[in-house]
Amino acid sequence: MTRDLVLVPGGRNQWLSALNVLLGKIAALRGFDLYATLTLFLLLLYSDDSPWIRIPITVLCILAFIFVPLRRSAKFWFVVALLVLVSNYQNWYQADNHKYLHGYWCVALFCALHTRDPERSAGIAARWLIGLTFLWAVFWKLSSDDYLNGSFFHFSLLIDERFHRVAQGLGGLTERMNELNHAAYRALVNYDSHLSAVGLASGPAIAGVAALMTWWTLILEALIAVAFLWPEEKFISKWRDYFLLLFILTTYLVAPVVGFGWVLAIMGLAQTSNRSALLTLLYIVTFVSLQVYRLPQLLLP
Amino acid sequence: MSLFPPNMVDSFRSIPGANATRRGDVWREKALVCVAPSLLCIIALLQIYLVRTASLSPWKGGGFGMFSTVDSSEARFLRIYLVTEYDQIPILVPDSLNPLARKARTIPTLQNLTGLGEHLAQGTWVPYEFVSAMQRYQNLHAGDEAFPDTSATGDISTGMMSVVENEPTISLEGLDLFRMVEPGEAEPSPGSALEFTSVRVELWKYRFDNQTLTLIALPHSEVTVAR
Numbered sequence A: 001m002t003r004d005l006v007l008v009p010g011g012r013n014q015w016l017s018a019l020n021v022l023l024g025k026i027a028a029l030r031g032f033d034l035y036a037t038l039t040l041f042l043l044l045l046y047s048d049d050s051p052w053i054r055i056p057i058t059v060l061c062i063l064a065f066i067f068v069p070l071r072r073s074a075k076f077w078f079v080v081a082l083l084v085l086v087s088n089y090q091n092w093y094q095a096d097n098h099k100y101l102h103g104y105w106c107v108a109l110f111c112a113l114h115t116r117d118p119e120r121s122a123g124i125a126a127r128w129l130i131g132l133t134f135l136w137a138v139f140w141k142l143s144s145d146d147y148l149n150g151s152f153f154h155f156s157l158l159i160d161e162r163f164h165r166v167a168q169g170l171g172g173l174t175e176r177m178n179e180l181n182h183a184a185y186r187a188l189v190n191y192d193s194h195l196s197a198v199g200l201a202s203g204p205a206i207a208g209v210a211a212l213m214t215w216w217t218l219i220l221e222a223l224i225a226v227a228f229l230w231p232e233e234k235f236i237s238k239w240r241d242y243f244l245l246l247f248i249l250t251t252y253l254v255a256p257v258v259g260f261g262w263v264l265a266i267m268g269l270a271q272t273s274n275r276s277a278l279l280t281l282l283y284i285v286t287f288v289s290l291q292v293y294r295l296p297q298l299l300l301p
Numbered sequence B: 001m002s003l004f005p006p007n008m009v010d011s012f013r014s015i016p017g018a019n020a021t022r023r024g025d026v027w028r029e030k031a032l033v034c035v036a037p038s039l040l041c042i043i044a045l046l047q048i049y050l051v052r053t054a055s056l057s058p059w060k061g062g063g064f065g066m067f068s069t070v071d072s073s074e075a076r077f078l079r080i081y082l083v084t085e086y087d088q089i090p091i092l093v094p095d096s097l098n099p100l101a102r103k104a105r106t107i108p109t110l111q112n113l114t115g116l117g118e119h120l121a122q123g124t125w126v127p128y129e130f131v132s133a134m135q136r137y138q139n140l141h142a143g144d145e146a147f148p149d150t151s152a153t154g155d156i157s158t159g160m161m162s163v164v165e166n167e168p169t170i171s172l173e174g175l176d177l178f179r180m181v182e183p184g185e186a187e188p189s190p191g192s193a194l195e196f197t198s199v200r201v202e203l204w205k206y207r208f209d210n211q212t213l214t215l216i217a218l219p220h221s222e223v224t225v226a227r
Helices: A011-031 A030-048 A051-066 A074-092 A096-114 A116-141 A151-157 A162-169 A175-189 A206-229 A236-256 A260-271 A277-292 A293-297 B007-010 B018-054 B095-106 B111-122 B134-142 B155-165
Strands: A198-199 B076-083 B087-093 B126-128 B176-181 B198-209 B214-226
Touching: A011 A277, A011 B176, A030 A051, A030 A116, A030 A260, A030 B198, A051 A074, A074 A096, A096 A116, A096 A260, A116 A206, A116 A260, A116 B007, A116 B018, A151 A162, A151 A175, A151 A206, A151 B134, A151 B198, A162 A175, A175 A198, A206 A236, A236 A277, A260 A277, B076 B095, B076 B111, B076 B214, B087 B126, B087 B176, B095 B198, B111 B198, B111 B214, B126 B198
Parallel strands: none
Antiparallel strands: A198 B214, B076 B087, B076 B198, B126 B176, B198 B214
16 A cells, blocks of 8 residues: 555556546446435535524435435435425525525436436436526626626625635735725614715725636636537537536635535536546545635634 | 437337337426426526516525625615604614514515514614623522522622622613614613604615725615604
C-alpha cells in the first residue's frame, strides 16, 4: 500500500493504475442507488426546519440508509416527495428555489421507479430539470432592471456578508467602508427612519469585480441551459457536465448555498449514468467539496 | 432523440395487439419522465404571473430568479405608524407578527398589508420599560409560590434580591418607544396603553444606483387601518 504511494522511476504508471482502480470502484458505485443515497444525505441535512416535516423526513432517510430496498421503492419516494412538496406549499412565499428543486427531484425519482428503466428515466428527468432551472435563471437575469448593468453584484459586494471576503480580497473594500455601508443600510431600513437615500462606499476594484461576476454567471448559466436542453451527445451537449461542474465549483465557492449545489451535483450525477466513471468521480468530488468550502467560514473569525 | 432503447420492448413483438400496448407503455413512460420538469415549468410560469401582478419578489416563489436583482424580500421594508390625534409614532413589528410582516414584504398585496395592519390595530400598545434581569427575577419570585422560600438559608439569590430591592424601573416613555402587549401577557395598568386612531402600514423598496453609489428608498404601497 505504502509502496504504491512512493514516487520512483516508472511511478507514473503506478499512479495511473491506482487511478484506474479508483475509477473501477466508482464505476461499480454508479446507478440509481448512488444518487438515491446522496439524495438521502441532502434531505437529511437540508430539508425544512419545521418539526412536522423534519422529523418524518429524518426518520425515513435513516430507515432508507439502513434498509436498501426502501430507497429503491417508489412508495418511499412518493411519501418523501409528498412531504417536501407539502413543506414547500406551506412556505411557498419564503422557501428558497432549491427547496422547490428538492421536491421536483424527489418526484422525478418516484416517477422513474414506475418505468422499466428507472436509472435512464431519472437521468432524463435530471437533465431536463437542470436545463430548465438554468433557463429560468437566465430569463430572470435578462429581464431584470438591475442585473446587466452590474448593479446587483455591485450592491451585493458592498452589503451582502456572503460576498464580503471577495469584496475585501479582490475589490479592495476596507473594514471601515464595510462598517460605513452597514451603518448606512441600517439607517435607511430601520423602522423609525425617514431617510429616502443613503450613500455607500465602494472599493477601487469593486465595479470591475461586479462586472466580472455578472457576465461570468450569465454566460455560464446560459451555456448550461443550452447544453442540457440540446439533444443528447450532439454539439454543445457533449460539454454539459464540465459547464455544470465549473458552475458549482466556482459559484458556491463565493456563495456557499450547499443545498442548491448538492441537488445540482446529484442530478448531474444521475444524468451521467453509464457515460463516464471520470465524470462520476468529478461529481462526487464536487459534492464533497461544497462542504469543504464551508470550512473557512467556520474556522476563520 | 429516443427515450428508451429498442430492446426494451422487443418481448412484445410476438404478442397479438402488442404494438398498441407497446405504444401505450412508451407514452406512459415518457409522460412519467415529464412530470417533474412540467411541474417546474408550471410553478415558474405561475411565479412570473405573481411577480407581474402581485409584486412577488423575483427571488421567491420557485421561479429561479435568485441573484438576478436587488429586489429580494430584504430590499422591501416596512415603516409602520400608530396614528394618534396629534402625532404618528413609528413602531417595530412584534415578534409574534413577524411571519405576517415577512409575507407582506415578499408579496405585498393589499390583502397582506391590510391583514398585518389589522393585527397591529387590534393590539394594545404600551411604552417600553427596561427591567434588569435581577429585578425581573425578584418580581417573579415574589409572585410565585412555586419558588422555595430561601430567606432562612441565606441563598445567594436572596442576597441579590436585597441589593436590587429598590432599583427603579427605567421608563422610556418620553422617547415614544412603544411595544405591543403579547398574547398571554398581563393586561397593562389603566392609563398606560397608548390611545391611537389608526395604523398606517407603508411598504418601501430600495434600489441601488451604481453610478452614484446611492441606495434609494422608494414608496411601494401603503394602507391605513382604523382601530
